[in-house]
Amino acid sequence: MRADDNDRRVPLSALARRYQHFLLDLDGCLYVGDEPTERAADAVAALREASKGIVFLTNAVGSSPEEIVRKLWRLGFMASLDEVMTVGAALQFTLAERRKGSTAFVIGSQAMVDHVAEAGLRIVNRTEFATRADVVVVADHERFDYGELRIATQAVLRGAELIGLSRDRTFPMPDGAWPGTGAILAAVETASGHKADAIVGKPEPTMYEAARDRLGEGRALAIGDRLDVDVLGAKRAGLDSALVLTGATARDQVDGAKPAPTHVADSLAALLLT
Numbered sequence: 001m002r003a004d005d006n007d008r009r010v011p012l013s014a015l016a017r018r019y020q021h022f023l024l025d026l027d028g029c030l031y032v033g034d035e036p037t038e039r040a041a042d043a044v045a046a047l048r049e050a051s052k053g054i055v056f057l058t059n060a061v062g063s064s065p066e067e068i069v070r071k072l073w074r075l076g077f078m079a080s081l082d083e084v085m086t087v088g089a090a091l092q093f094t095l096a097e098r099r100k101g102s103t104a105f106v107i108g109s110q111a112m113v114d115h116v117a118e119a120g121l122r123i124v125n126r127t128e129f130a131t132r133a134d135v136v137v138v139a140d141h142e143r144f145d146y147g148e149l150r151i152a153t154q155a156v157l158r159g160a161e162l163i164g165l166s167r168d169r170t171f172p173m174p175d176g177a178w179p180g181t182g183a184i185l186a187a188v189e190t191a192s193g194h195k196a197d198a199i200v201g202k203p204e205p206t207m208y209e210a211a212r213d214r215l216g217e218g219r220a221l222a223i224g225d226r227l228d229v230d231v232l233g234a235k236r237a238g239l240d241s242a243l244v245l246t247g248a249t250a251r252d253q254v255d256g257a258k259p260a261p262t263h264v265a266d267s268l269a270a271l272l273l274t
Helices: 003-008 040-049 065-074 087-098 110-118 146-157 181-192 206-215 227-236 268-272
Strands: 021-024 053-058 084-086 103-107 135-138 161-164 170-173 176-179 220-224 240-244 263-265
Touching (some): 021 206, 040 053, 053 065, 053 206, 053 220, 084 087, 084 206, 087 110, 087 161, 087 206, 103 110, 103 146, 135 146, 161 181, 206 227, 220 227, 227 240, 240 268, 263 268
Parallel strands (some): 021 053, 053 084, 103 135, 135 161, 220 240, 240 263
16 A cells, blocks of 8 residues: 555545644644644544654643643643653753753743753752852743842853743733743843843754654644744744644734745644545
């Protein structure tokens, strides 16, 4: 049997059959908060039935890869740990390569602190050395406060490298947009007068390149809900992109957008299923 014969046995759209691999954003694409988007689980299941390669690619900073896998299963999506590419894992790889042995002050969840520690850096949060950290890492978390902003500002002014996990201004939740890492990073940049030395997550190409390495040869489509993150990141990585309208972007924002997505659909299911 030819490979394309197998594709015809599943309800994939003609568009989906053009690609061998799919890089799927999570928030706003597969789910919003704790609710899956309509028929998104069916769409992912159809990709699997057609033996398509899948990587779940996310700038979310509050959960470990293991927690994300558990959430995906709870919401009806099959997923394995090696299919999840988080910005935290990308940060850990980056820090281990070039900052091992340094001290770090981390604004972020415990999952983010763990990633930095596992990269070989010494965490100085809640110590007298926090304002003299070698590296300041910024990610959003619900308990961010003025004290963290003050320490991060002082450390950067003393020469610390400032690393942001992303510039995502917001992320979608059922009750509306919540402030994202970009909002907190902007506060540190404004207070210190210093732009971030590095951004790890989308739209930088690092995560896309790592995902493609996992997937191997074949044409890949990156799917997400943000023009300034998912579409721009795919463009920078040399990939086709698809924008779904279940998250941060409304249809009237698409006209004239630069870069423009390769495809636009009301939802993941509308994009991938017949």
